[in-house]
Amino acid sequence: MQTNFTLAQLADPDTAESEKILRTCVHCGFCTATCPTYTLLGDELDSPRGRIYLVKEMLEQGRAATATDAKHIDRCLSCLSCMTTCPSGVHYMHLVDHARAHIAETYTRPTGERWLRRLLAFVMPRTGLFRLMMMGAAVAKSLGGARWLPGKLGNALALVPGFPKAPAETDRPQVFPAQGTRRGRVALLAGCVQPVLRPEINAATIRLLNRLGIEVVVPEGVGCCGALGHHMGFTDQSHRLARNNIEAWRRAGDLDAILVTASGCGTTVKDYGYMFRTEADIKEAAAEVSAKTRDVTEYLTTLGVAGSAPKLKVAYHSACSMQHGQKISEPPRALLKSAGFDVVEIPEGHLCCGSAGTYNLLQPELSAQLRDRKAANIAKTTPDLVATGNIGCLQQLAGAIEVPIVHTVELLDWATGGPMPAELSKVRPL
Numbered sequence: 001m002q003t004n005f006t007l008a009q010l011a012d013p014d015t016a017e018s019e020k021i022l023r024t025c026v027h028c029g030f031c032t033a034t035c036p037t038y039t040l041l042g043d044e045l046d047s048p049r050g051r052i053y054l055v056k057e058m059l060e061q062g063r064a065a066t067a068t069d070a071k072h073i074d075r076c077l078s079c080l081s082c083m084t085t086c087p088s089g090v091h092y093m094h095l096v097d098h099a100r101a102h103i104a105e106t107y108t109r110p111t112g113e114r115w116l117r118r119l120l121a122f123v124m125p126r127t128g129l130f131r132l133m134m135m136g137a138a139v140a141k142s143l144g145g146a147r148w149l150p151g152k153l154g155n156a157l158a159l160v161p162g163f164p165k166a167p168a169e170t171d172r173p174q175v176f177p178a179q180g181t182r183r184g185r186v187a188l189l190a191g192c193v194q195p196v197l198r199p200e201i202n203a204a205t206i207r208l209l210n211r212l213g214i215e216v217v218v219p220e221g222v223g224c225c226g227a228l229g230h231h232m233g234f235t236d237q238s239h240r241l242a243r244n245n246i247e248a249w250r251r252a253g254d255l256d257a258i259l260v261t262a263s264g265c266g267t268t269v270k271d272y273g274y275m276f277r278t279e280a281d282i283k284e285a286a287a288e289v290s291a292k293t294r295d296v297t298e299y300l301t302t303l304g305v306a307g308s309a310p311k312l313k314v315a316y317h318s319a320c321s322m323q324h325g326q327k328i329s330e331p332p333r334a335l336l337k338s339a340g341f342d343v344v345e346i347p348e349g350h351l352c353c354g355s356a357g358t359y360n361l362l363q364p365e366l367s368a369q370l371r372d373r374k375a376a377n378i379a380k381t382t383p384d385l386v387a388t389g390n391i392g393c394l395q396q397l398a399g400a401i402e403v404p405i406v407h408t409v410e411l412l413d414w415a416t417g418g419p420m421p422a423e424l425s426k427v428r429p430l
Contacts, residue, residue: 001025001052005060013278014098015059021095022056024088025049031082031092036352037075040369045072048082048092055099064106065099073099075366077359078231079320079352084327093325094274097230104233113362120358121234124193125224125241127171131196134164168199173220176206183213184256186299187249189269192224194262194391200422201391204413205261205296211417212303217255221248225260227268231357242272246285258293261409263390264357267325269293295322296409297332297389307415309340314411315383316343317374317397319390320352332389332408339415341387347377355396367396375400385424387411 001022010016031048032038038047045054045068054069065073073096082092109117123129170176171190178184186209190202206216222245226238249258260266273287314336322328336343354360354370378386378401386405388394397405404423414420 001027001056003056003060009059009062014101018055018059018095018098021091022052024090025052026088028087030085030087031090034081034085034350036077036079036081036354036370037366039351040366041075043072046075048076048086048090051076051096051099052090052092055095058099058102065103066107069099070103070107070109073103075363077320077352077354077356077370079356080324081320081350081352084324084350093271100231100233101235102233104235117232117358117362120361121229121232121237124228124358125226125237127192127195127223130193131164131167134196138163164196165199168195168203170203170206171195171199171218173218173222176210176216176218178213178215179210180213182215183303185215185217185254186257186259187217187219187222187252187255189222189225189245189258189260189262189265190218191262191265191391192228197395198391198407201261201407201410204407204410204418204421205259207418208300208305208409208413208416209259212300212305214303216259217252219248219252221245221251225265225268227264228357230268238268239275242268242275242286243282245269246272246276246282246289249289250285255292257299258289259296259299260293261296261389261407262392263295263319263322263326263328264392266293266295267321270326295326295328295331295389297335298328300335300409300412301331305335305338305412305416307339307412307417309411309415312341312384313382314341314343315346315378315381315386316408317346317353317378317386317388317393317405318349319388319393320356322389323350332387335412336387336408339412341411341415344381344383346374347380348373349377353393353396355390355392357392360392360396371396371400378403 003019003022005019029049035047044050051072054072058065058069076096080093123133194201209216224241226241230238270290270293273290276283276286316333333343352370353374354367360367383403385403387408389408394405406421406423410421
């Protein structure tokens, strides 16, 4: 793609990087075949290629974003399926992130939309505050609030799964010693939303790693990875949170790896090196953090996990941030198979379930269509249960399918001596 940026514009490192990305696009349209929103809407502006044209025009002209720009960029899930498909290697993720930051800086959204975004960006990264909000939301939902609250607030309330879980001991900063001979030492990102909705995921991760001889550190000072704000264009917030994490992991001492159990967070942490590439005081530390970051299933494949699971058919849902963002496909499936599960593939596995961070709250109609499409494809496999590696996908699908859905690591923990995941006991004896 030909571009016409001025030298003054290219002096900005983000614009210079976006210009490089734009120039790699050859307009081939392969991305349209795998884009969820184009699949649903058939609108060129709701395809990666169409959005690339919007971003090019917006940045090249140096103008403020318009309502049209915001509408079509907002509809992007950042599922990154287009990056898996693209034969030219267009780094769409960095381009759309730049576009979102530009929109946040130059476009004034309608009042309700603006305050909803600010509320989500303020509350969700703060685990304690998010737990309180979820408690209040659960009460409001029980009183029928989803019917009388306006617009997206009512839709958001309808997604509340119930009262949040109590704080778990495993999420408190501390060291969990290895059992037997220590084979390694890792830090675990506890997360911000996951400890409120599914604290048992981190607990299962720690149990499993300890049994395999791995010391697990939950460091003091590590919080939200920054992804939630980053994908809404609030880069000041996301960089502040990321910087805090980098400093906290530096203080944690020697680490073989930094493990993440939510693939959406993992994609962002692995991008810290890029985020801080121009900040001399921290860019080396950021690059080191990104280089050490692993999805928990990536790391487990280096240890070897063999179990004796019940003969259950598991439909594996590969989160977009896992298969497209981090290019991790085989490790989770191989681990489940080695643990004894019968793993089956979900049709249209490349398409997003519609969760996408805060997307199901900000774009509820499109999100619901994608959720229902994914649920129908899961049903075709007639599984006993579903496994996934991302808390957002797990919560998105939990109320839409007729079988339980759990994190991959919960099944691995169970198959190697840990307790049966509580979600499975709710359905039928196993």
